[in-house]
Amino acid sequence: MKSFLLSIFIFHSLFSFEYTVEPTKISDDIHCFFGAPEVMDEHNNGNIVNSCFVDLGKSYLVIDTGPSYKYARDTHKAMNKIKNQKVSHVIITHIHDDHWLGNGYYQEHGSLIIGPEIFANTPKSEKTRMQQYISPEAYEGTHEVFPTELVDGEKTLEIDGVKLELKAYKHNIHSPNDMVIYIPSKEVVFAGDLVFNERILSLKGGHINNWIKAIEDIESKNMKYVIGGHGPLYTKESTDVTREYLADVKAFVLDSIDEGLDIIDTLEVSDMPKYQDLKLYEMMHRVNVESAYRTLEWGDE
Numbered sequence: 001m002k003s004f005l006l007s008i009f010i011f012h013s014l015f016s017f018e019y020t021v022e023p024t025k026i027s028d029d030i031h032c033f034f035g036a037p038e039v040m041d042e043h044n045n046g047n048i049v050n051s052c053f054v055d056l057g058k059s060y061l062v063i064d065t066g067p068s069y070k071y072a073r074d075t076h077k078a079m080n081k082i083k084n085q086k087v088s089h090v091i092i093t094h095i096h097d098d099h100w101l102g103n104g105y106y107q108e109h110g111s112l113i114i115g116p117e118i119f120a121n122t123p124k125s126e127k128t129r130m131q132q133y134i135s136p137e138a139y140e141g142t143h144e145v146f147p148t149e150l151v152d153g154e155k156t157l158e159i160d161g162v163k164l165e166l167k168a169y170k171h172n173i174h175s176p177n178d179m180v181i182y183i184p185s186k187e188v189v190f191a192g193d194l195v196f197n198e199r200i201l202s203l204k205g206g207h208i209n210n211w212i213k214a215i216e217d218i219e220s221k222n223m224k225y226v227i228g229g230h231g232p233l234y235t236k237e238s239t240d241v242t243r244e245y246l247a248d249v250k251a252f253v254l255d256s257i258d259e260g261l262d263i264i265d266t267l268e269v270s271d272m273p274k275y276q277d278l279k280l281y282e283m284m285h286r287v288n289v290e291s292a293y294r295t296l297e298w299g300d301e
């Protein structure tokens with residue numbers, strides 16, 4: 001009896017928490033769940049990141065699986081109300097764990113999980129960021145599951161007649177190995193965290209010049225839609241704020257270096273009113289300027 005009650009309890013607690021998720025229709029065969037422009041906490045439970053579903057005809061392709069097992073389960077459930085089908089493939093854009101902690105759900109589900117090469121030489125963490133900041137109920141059932149098929153550089157895939165072009169950049173941009181997915185027939189680029197809108201981007205640990213080049217690369221594709229890792233814009237113009245912000249930060253920092261200002265003095269005068277309305281500006285703008293300064297003080301390359 002005791003173990004029966006215990007198993008009811010476990011069953012109940014495993015399934016009682018649900019994310020409130022609502023897909024946005026991008027085109028006939030693309031839907032995305034757009035996360036809040038916030039930092040992960042016990043209120044948003046990690047629903048701060050984008051996850052997209054592409055209807056391949058007989059199955060879905062998922063781009064980024066989000067912050068937890070339950071998030072992945074709940075987004076797939078919401079998609080099944082639109083068209084009930086299996087997720088045959090998952091593609092992860094980069095190593096930051098807000099984008100792939102839903103992988104465990106898809107591993108159980110039998111999906112093939114693809115990601116950039118960096119997963120091969122990254123140790124699993126003792127405690128993930130999500131585990132530290134979101135509620136235990138929301139995190140429950142989540143395990144670190146890495147992609148099993150890794151992409152080193154560029155790769156073309158064909159799934160059910162749909163051609164996909166994957167490009168995993170080998171140098172540091174937003175992260176050490178960001179991957180972009182281009183689907184020519186659907187005129188869409190999934191840019192991961194190389195594109196942010198509505199909130200300020202994160203250049204911490206990244207490389208401003210490489211990022212500026214990567215944005216040019218993304219914009220050179222023939223597409224109608226560009227969907228980033230954070231922010232709800234999805235047309236071609238969704239790259240505007242990322243491109244302009246990086247260019248403005250770079251110009252400001254180069255001027256400052258030219259004038260002989262050190263990093264402390266540079267940060268002191270680094271406010272950019274043009275971007276103050278972007279979410280997380282207070283928290284991240286100075287960190288971004290500092291990162292740009294560290295990169296650019298060694299020369300503009």
Ligand SMILES: [Zn+2]
Nearest residue numbers: 096098193229
């Ligand atoms: Zn992210």
